[in-house]
Amino acid sequence: MAVTGEDTAATGDMPTYQIRTPTTALPQGVVMAASPGSLHSPQQLAEEATRKRELRLMKNREAAKECRRRKKEYVKCLESRVAVLEVQNKKLIEELETLKDICSPKTD
DNA sequence: CGGCCGGCGCGTCACTAGCA
DNA sequence: TGCTAGTGACGCGCCGGCCG
Numbered sequence: 001m002a003v004t005g006e007d008t009a010a011t012g013d014m015p016t017y018q019i020r021t022p023t024t025a026l027p028q029g030v031v032m033a034a035s036p037g038s039l040h041s042p043q044q045l046a047e048e049a050t051r052k053r054e055l056r057l058m059k060n061r062e063a064a065k066e067c068r069r070r071k072k073e074y075v076k077c078l079e080s081r082v083a084v085l086e087v088q089n090k091k092l093i094e095e096l097e098t099l100k101d102i103c104s105p106k107t108d
Numbered sequence: 109c110g111g112c113c114g115g116c117g118c119g120t121c122a123c124t125a126g127c128a
Numbered sequence: 129t130g131c132t133a134g135t136g137a138c139g140c141g142c143c144g145g146c147c148g
Contacts, residue, residue: 056132057119057120059132059133060119060120060121060133060134061118061119061120063132063133063134063135064118064119064120064134064135065117065118065119066134067133067134067135067136068117068118068135070134071135
């Protein structure tokens with residue numbers, strides 16, 4: 001691992017999202033119908049939209065990090081549970097064999 | 109040594125469940 | 129019903145190991 005975390009996709013300053021989904025996200029020409037109460041110049045509206053988008057992206061970025069962290073933890077937890085159950089299973093099998101030996105009629 | 113491949117982490121988008 | 133947090137999916141870049 002040791003991934004140089006910071007130099008990946010976005011931090012490389014390559015807005016990949018623009019390439020992938022030009023139509024979704026925020027249709028660029030469209031200046032989101034502003035909140036009816038506050039009237040601003042088109043430029044202000046655009047700035048507001050940009051600001052909102054950046055905030056959303058930032059929050060989602062953090063959410064994704066947290067989500068991945070939890071998922072890793074969950075997987076680790078499952079793996080250790082598997083290990084415990086395997087040991088337990090092995091012991092039970094051994095015990096079963098022992099009991100079989102004890103209970104089986106002598107062949108001699 | 110250079111190319112390829114698999115694994116990993118990241119950012120973003122799209123979708124959804126739950127809440128006010 | 130609109131908003132937000134959570135998450136699956138996708139694509140990207142980086143790294144380490146393997147092979148010719």
